[in-house]
Amino acid sequence: MELLLQILWSSIGVLIAVAYGLLTGGIVRKLFARIQGRVGPPVYQGFIDLGKNFFVRDNISHGPMFYFGPALRTAGGVGIFLFIPAIVGWAPGENFSFAGDLLLVMYFMFFGSLGMALGGSAGGHPHTPIGAGRGLSQMTAFEVPFILAVIALVADTGSFSVHDLTLAQAGGFLEWNLLTHPFAAAAAFIAMLGMNGYAPFNVVGAPNEIPVGPMTEYQGGFIATLGTGRAIFAIAKMILFMDLFLGGATSILEAFIKVFVIYMWSVAVAAVFPRYRVDQSMRFFLGWPALIGVVAVLLALF
Amino acid sequence: MGVEEKGKVPLLPSGVPVGSKPHATDSTLFAQGRPKPLSLDESVAFIKNWFRAQSLNVMAYGTGCGSIELGPLGTSRFDMERFGITGGPTPRQSSVLIISGYLSVKTLKRVIRSYEQMPNPRWVVALGSCTINGGMYWDSYSTIKILDQYLPVDVYVNGCMPRPEALIAGFKDLMDMIKRGEANGYIEYQNNLDWYRANQRKVIKDWNLPEYSW
Amino acid sequence: MNEFVQEIQARFEVLWSNPQRPDLMQIGVRQVNALPLLTWLKSNTGYFILNHFSAVDWIEDGEFQLTYLLTDYAARRSLMVCVRIDRAAPTAESVHHLWPEAVTYEQEMFEMFGISFPGSPRQGVDLLLEGWEDIPPMRRDFDTAAFAEEAFGFRPGRTHTNPRDRVAIAFGQKGFLHDH
């Protein structure tokens, strides 16, 4: 019974996360537009796009693997969301957090891009492998600082559970890992720039060169599924960062605000930077951010 | 029917002149019986059309000089994104195809291919006098003159070349037509595919396209 | 530039020369001399850049004229080498081994004028006119307007006013507003 109830709460949580992700996406588009001196689309444009894409006929298919791409992508986002506590200490918001969930979540981060690489390649378009290759190589690069940061936290706290890591920061913002582990936080927040896929690390789906990278052959409902997946993926990642570095949230409102603030960090960077090539972004991530991560690990160990 | 009869509007097989749109006649101006509530089908269609109209994806494909005017549409001065109009990077992800000016026979082939790869519903906006009656390329050996014999055009924007404002007005018209359920060029294309194919084959001499480019 | 023409004259027969501008000289040579002259210009003088390469249809003379525009960027001068070839059997020597960029010009001229350049790569490969069945369209005996009308139709309602007619209207004479 308790499990059923938890499933119900978590499904509602997924829906809220999707809606909030779409809304945030709309706000980001509006923000970019305002920065560029435009009026910009309405903030609810994400919902309209989603609806429109569902009302477009899907007239091609490239075999079963083609369908797996968007499915895996969405599953990755939902997976991250379900296995970390969105709101600590409130049963409906705890989701399915368990002892080793941090490891699982790290795996789910790869999941989406891997799924896109597999599914997109089934489309057979020459641009797909280029985009997928760029995405995967960039991902291997930004995973390094992120994992180093996580290792530093884990070494200090002695637990692989996001729940425990969050509880360890209870008691005011002075306890937040952002302040107590500044090096780990720096490495992780720089890695987040790559994770979110905004400029300067948006070469994966470069719309002008390789139309949209891995998604070249997708259309209609596939795009809608991908959009849903992207929305929840973005929010789930922000919740993870909130739990790891900003002391989690104890109420829905707090969660909304913290997620939004973390999201704005990568948007603020994206608004002013041009795009890196893949080799440049790899060199970037394996340089200073990785070094900062190493320093964080060393500080945590000794 | 067809291009050879000079001075006569070419007709579709249904007897309707090419490019003519439904317009107000006596029967549409006066109520026919009592007003009826929307049926479920109609209301669903209304919702669908509303969503489609509010989120147009313009395929990034320029054929003639008019494509110069497409660039400014995205900039801060004209900003088409405020109407929900964004660029569609591939045919698979776009719903509006802009024929931006003169269309040579060689390009027509590619355009047909791209058009057929777009998922339904899809619309064609034609820019400039070149697409309407040949414009200043009226005696060219390689550019087609009457676009709606080869593709179903929903909105024409005239001018040589039309300003971005005119283009935005055209988009507004298109959105209104979609909401009213009138922008049905793609259905016309499918119902009269043989007629369109015959016209296309007449100008594209080395026809090597597949039967239909899914 | 005249001294330069003298210099050429000493080696090859120059049929006529025509200084168009202080920095642009036009010379005509026989077809047999064309390739040796171009080779000599490319290897021994400053005129080693092929700026433009095109053809003119002299239908009255029954000849095509090939025009090679060579430019000496150091001296900021250009030389136009004109070669007349027979219109009935238009064949010329390819210069793609001197200037690789000539390949596209030669491909285009084959398509637009029907001039063939034996040995040039991409001869007969379609450039712009895919599946063209008529005579090459840039020849002057090709009636473009009639072809366009026949192939692409004509939408009624199109009028054209040319300035002559407007003058006629302004002065109260009978105008010639064509309703095609």
Ligand code: SF4
């Ligand atoms: S209508 Fe005018 S601007 Fe447009 S393609 Fe034709 S010539 Fe160019």
